[in-house]
Structures are given as structure tokens and as C-alpha cells.
Amino acid sequence: MIKVRFAPSPTGSLHLGGALSAVANRHFADEHGGRFLLRVDDTDAARNVEGGAEAIESDLGWLGIGWDEGPVRQSERYVRHREAAHVIGEPDAEGALRFGQTTLLRADGTPTYQLASAVDDHDFEISHVIRGSDHRANAELQSELIRALGGEPPEYIHHGLLLGEDGQKLSKRHGASSIADLRDAGIPAEAVRAYLEELGLPRHDVHLDMPRLRRLSIEALAALSDEELAARVGAPVSVAPVLRGARDLAEAREYASHVLEPLDVTVDAPETLTRFRELVEGGLDGGAVVRELKAVGGDLKSVRLALTGRERGPELRAVIAALPRDELLRRAREA
Numbered sequence: 001m002i003k004v005r006f007a008p009s010p011t012g013s014l015h016l017g018g019a020l021s022a023v024a025n026r027h028f029a030d031e032h033g034g035r036f037l038l039r040v041d042d043t044d045a046a047r048n049v050e051g052g053a054e055a056i057e058s059d060l061g062w063l064g065i066g067w068d069e070g071p072v073r074q075s076e077r078y079v080r081h082r083e084a085a086h087v088i089g090e091p092d093a094e095g096a097l098r099f100g101q102t103t104l105l106r107a108d109g110t111p112t113y114q115l116a117s118a119v120d121d122h123d124f125e126i127s128h129v130i131r132g133s134d135h136r137a138n139a140e141l142q143s144e145l146i147r148a149l150g151g152e153p154p155e156y157i158h159h160g161l162l163l164g165e166d167g168q169k170l171s172k173r174h175g176a177s178s179i180a181d182l183r184d185a186g187i188p189a190e191a192v193r194a195y196l197e198e199l200g201l202p203r204h205d206v207h208l209d210m211p212r213l214r215r216l217s218i219e220a221l222a223a224l225s226d227e228e229l230a231a232r233v234g235a236p237v238s239v240a241p242v243l244r245g246a247r248d249l250a251e252a253r254e255y256a257s258h259v260l261e262p263l264d265v266t267v268d269a270p271e272t273l274t275r276f277r278e279l280v281e282g283g284l285d286g287g288a289v290v291r292e293l294k295a296v297g298g299d300l301k302s303v304r305l306a307l308t309g310r311e312r313g314p315e316l317r318a319v320i321a322a323l324p325r326d327e328l329l330r331r332a333r334e335a
């Protein structure tokens with residue numbers, strides 16, 4: 001039976017490196033008809049963040065990564081960890097239990113990550129541990145602990161880490177280091193998932209490729225129906241024409257506001273606006289209105305300003321297409 005686990009520490013929104021592990025584990029389980037256990041590694045109380053586990057669960061849900069078992073919190077398995085430590089550990093002078101150089105149970109009786117991880121990988125019959133290469137050094141010790149417990153160690157697969165574009169450890173300074181950062185930046189979940197799937201199990205460290213992620217964002221938005229796109233933006237489907245020009249959901253929200261929340265301005269371009277109203281009254285569509293105005297050297301910037309209150313934004317033809325005729329006339333009149 002193939003069984004993997006994803007074992008984040010509950011420190012808040014998933015770090016992109018952790019998300020890469022999660023996707024790789026899900027992919028591996030699906031590929032082999034196996035199971036995926038979600039385990040929350042909360043043995044280090046000092047690092048636990050209030051709501052951290054919930055944030056991770058919601059990030060996984062957002063990415064479309066389900067789990068077949070769990071979530072199991074290591075802190076709830078304290079009794080079992082302690083019992084295992086007594087079976088395989090030796091007391092030291094301070095009252096901790098050790099296995100060679102490694103502390104299994106601290107003097108205060110709390111289990112360490114090494115102990116809890118080995119015991120849980122053993123008890124939950126994990127066949128493959130897939131995680132970042134920063135844990136490579138733990139594999140040998142964890143195998144030994146599992147053998148000491150009378151088990152057969154899993155196969156360990158370590159993937160390269162996801163680094164910033166400058167090759168440094170990924171952090172806020174790079175613009176995005178967690179799933180929450182990308183979500184806030186308006187990158188759709190499908191694009192993030194596709195990017196992480198594309199990376200697969202990198203043998204070596206990889207640099208976060210924001211241009212690639214942005215390209216996938218454009219593709220993911222293009223694949224959404226008008227209804228779905230509007231729903232994600234929280235806008236009525238009538239504004240879909242302007243949303244289509246956006247490269248991410250944050251930009252789409254901004255574009256929607258141009259149509260839905262015009263800013264008050266006065267525009268001094270009476271001839272263009274008169275012509276604009278005639279064309280709209282004549283029933284021309286957005287593209288035709290823009291063409292006709294261009295043909296007579298009309299001041300398109302002023303039309304945009306009159307309709308949205310902004311100097312720049314989505315394509316003017318899309319703005320015109322997104323507004324009802326009465327509203328177009330009203331805005332042109334009031335400017």
C-alpha cells in the first residue's frame with residue numbers, strides 16, 4: 001500500500017516550498033493509487049502559531065489538494081510518543097531520553113520532532129516520505145529510529161528547495177513567499193497549482209519564476225467562463241468584458257471598479273463627447289464606437305475619463321461593452 005504524508009508545522013499560511021511538497025505528495029499518491037495523510041507537526045510549541053493549522057488546511061483547500069486521512073496533530077499523540085521513547089531511548093544525566101546523540105524526549109517530558117516524526121511515519125505505515133532537501137540529513141536517523149521500533153523505514157525522496165529569484169531563501173522580500181501572498185496578489189489557484197505541478201520533484205533547488213507564474217495566471221483566467229471569472233472578482237457578469245483584459249484577479253478587481261465605481265471628473269471635450277453620445281444612441285457596439293471616434297480624430301482619453309474617471313485602465317471598447325447604453329449616455333452627459 002502506497003501511503004504518503006504531508007507534515008507541515010503550523011506556522012501560518014503555507015510557505016511555497018511547503019506547497020511544492022504538498023503538491024508532489026498528492027501527485028505521487030494519485031499516480032500510485034495511494035493515500036495521503038495530513039499531519040500537523042506541532043511538537044515545537046514555541047513555533048506554533050494560533051490558527052496556523054487552519055490556515056494550512058484552507059491553503060490546501062484553495063489549491064485543490066485533498067487529504068485521505070487526518071489531519072493528525074502530533075501533540076495529540078504525546079502518550080504514544082512517550083511510550084516509544086521509553087522503549088528505544090536511554091536516560092541521560094538531565095533526565096532526558098536519548099538515542100545515541102539525539103534527544104527523543106526532553107527532560108520536561110515533551111517529545112522532539114525526530115522522535116514524533118519517526119514514530120508517526122512508522123505507526124501510520126507511511127511508505128514514502130516526500131519532502132524538501134532541507135530534511136535530507138534527518139533520513140538516516142529517522143530510519144534508525146523506525147528500525148529500533150521494529151519497523152521497516154519508508155523510502156525517502158527529497159526534492160530541491162524553492163528559492164527566491166536571487167537564489168536566497170524565499171521570503172516576503174521577494175514579493176511572495178507564501179500561498180497567502182500569491183492569493184493576495186490575485187494569482188488564481190489554478191495557476192499556482194499548475195506551476196507547482198510543473199516543477200514536480202526538482203532534483204536541485206529552483207528559483208521562483210514569477211514571469212512563468214504570471215503567464216500561467218493569464219492562461220488560468222482565460223480558461224474561466226465569464227460567470228466564474230465575475231464570481232471570483234465579486235462583480236456582476238455584465239462587467240466580464242473588462243475583466244478579460246486583466247492578467248490576474250487583483251487587476252481584474254481594479255478594472256471592475258472602473259466600471260462599477262466611476263470617479264467624479266469634469267472633462268473638457270464637448271465635441272468628442274457629443275459624437276460619442278450620437279454613436280451610442282445609434283446602437284453601435286464598443287468596437288465600432290471606438291473606430292468611429294478614431295476616424296474623426298476624437299479624443300479617446302477624454303471618453304475614458306468621462307466613463308471611468310481614470311486616465312488609464314482596461315480597453316475602452318471593453319468599458320463601453322460592459323456598461324448599459326443609458327449609463328454610457330448618463331456618464332458622458334455628466335462629465
Ligand code: GLU
Nearest residue numbers: 007008009041117131135
Ligand atoms: N514539519 C517539517 C517542516 O515543516 C516537515 C517534517 C517532515 O516532512 O519530516 O519542515
